[in-house]
Amino acid sequence: MTIAMGSLVTNLTALDYGIVVAYVIVLVFIGYRASFSKKKKPGETLFLANKSLGWTSIGFNMWGTNVGPSMLLAFASIGYSTGIVAVNFDWYAFVFLMLLALVFAPKYIAAKVSTMPEFMGKRYGDSTQNILAWYALVKMLISWLSLGLFAGGFLVRQILGIPMWESVIVLVAFAGLFTFAGGLKAIAKVNYFQMILLIAVSLLLTVMGVVKAGGLSAVWHKVPSNYWNLVHPASDKKYPWYAILLGYPVSAIAFFCTDQAMVQSVLGAKNLEQGQLGVNFIGWLKILSLPLFILTGILCYILFPGLKDPNEAYMTMVTHLFPPGLNGLVIVVLIAVLVGTIGSSLNSLSTVFTMDIYVKKFNPEATNKQIIKVGRMTVIAGCVFAVIVALAIDNIKGLNLFDVFQSVLGFIAPPLAVVFLMTVYWKKTTRLAVNAVLSFGSAFSLGTGVLYLWVLTPDKYHFWPHYLVLSFLIFVILMVSAVIISLLDPKPVRHIVAKVIDANAFKPTKRVKIAWTLLVIVMICLYIIFK
Secondary structure (H helix, E strand, O other): OOOOOOHHHHHOOHHHHHHHHHHHHHHHHHHHHHHHOOOOOOOOOOOOHHHOEOHHHHHHHHHHHHOOOHHHHHHHHHHHHHOOHHHHHHHOOHHHHHHHHHHHHHHHHHHOOOOHHHHHHHHHOHHHHHHHHHHHHHHHHHHHHHHHHHHHHHHHHHHHOOOHHHHHHHHHHHHHHHHHHHHHHHHHHHHHHHHHHHHHHHHHHHHHHHHHHOOHHHHHHOOOHHHHOOOOOOOOOOOOHHHHHHHHHHHHHHHHHHOHHHHHHHHOEOOHHHHHHHHHHHHHHHHOHHHHHHHHHHHHHHHOOOOOOHHHHHHHHHHHHOOOOOHHHHHHHHHHHHHHHHHHHHHHHHHHHHHHHHHHHHOOOOOHHHHHHHHHHHHHHHHHHHHHHHHHHOOOOOOOHHHHHHHHHHHHHHHHHHHHHHHHHOOOOOHHHHHHHHHHHHHHHHHHHHHHHHHOOOOOOOOOOOHHHHHHHHHHHHHHHHHHHHHHOOOOOOOOOOOOOOHHHHOOOHHHHHHHHHHHHHHHHHHHHOO
16 A cells, blocks of 8 residues: 655645644744843843743753654654554653753753853863864764754655755754744744644544544554564564663663753753753653554554555555644644754754854853854854755665664764763763763764664674664773773873862752652553553
């Protein structure tokens, strides 16, 4: 069964177009209010929303950043072909979100930093900050902006039937508008609105699918029993349990605890408690990945079996279930996830380049006006770069978007996971060890990734372990190397800036303890139910 993906545009009615136009007007209004309606306070910048974000804004913004344009396509595709196992990549995250909230966030906020490179620079000095800043820029440009934009353009091209170059240019320009004008504050307010919309539209599609399939009981029994298993046996080639158990934490620590695009919302919190509650909130939101995204693919397996390409699962459901008049909502949701991910990524890119490279290296006496100007120029440059790379990726055929995203992160993550974990947990870690891991270790990890993904690909060369296991092995090698270098360092440098911090001021409040305890209990119960 093959579905014409471009058929959606032929089904659009005047009501659909009206919904899209109304949404764009509301979006522009929200962004304008956040960016221009009030005079900026002295010293306010684009980057941390003037420390004004509450826990709901933080949670929705982090989730909006995480729910990239590939989510609707990739999760539905995997749900169609394998069931719920891929939801591990969202549910298992609660452990590492808790690590961010209770361990990393207090240290970041106490250090009063705007970026992750700045945090490491305060600990080990300028050389470490410079290396990490450039590494962070490369990471954001490739893993966030370019791949995210490509996935969004891929969807829009199939829905509207327009060329990829038109899709990506329009999408990145629209997302970049809010980052250029209002920075994190505008993005956070827009994401707040958009994530509520995403939940509503996705839930509607799920409910309609469940009803058409005959109810929840019918859905449960009409698919293979292993579709409802979170844990697959070691013999499973796609997602063996040990690969997820060992490899996912490496990516998760780097993604949730050290990635500028994710951590920046926490740095923009009104206070530490709001930041910790916001991170807790995204943990609850991630539970929704099963009913909103994965279940869509499972329902498609029941209702429309025999698809030649599982990537068609999401749009097959939309085309066949949504009546004329509701298809405009799908376009609205696509705009929502794109603005959320691309906008947050552009803002983080702008923050790192401006604060860690421009101010630190080229203009230490820069005024706030100059900083904002350079930040906005970085946004424009990031947009141009992302469009070029997204168009280049479009020439690569046969990609499984979800696994490509996870594997790319898996090769970027090990150096970041090692240096941040050691900095936080081992006081004997030296600057030499950190710099070695960030430079030579990164070259080793990324080089291995290039060999795996493009040169000696696993479909032809079968000596490779699973990409998650490979990521874990690289992590272990770099960790052991960093420990050895630290112990053998003849002139160890461990602290550049000594800060005396009142530990009691950063203990979690009662509300934070209750919120995280409840989340842990719920997640354990979910894993027991879907064991």
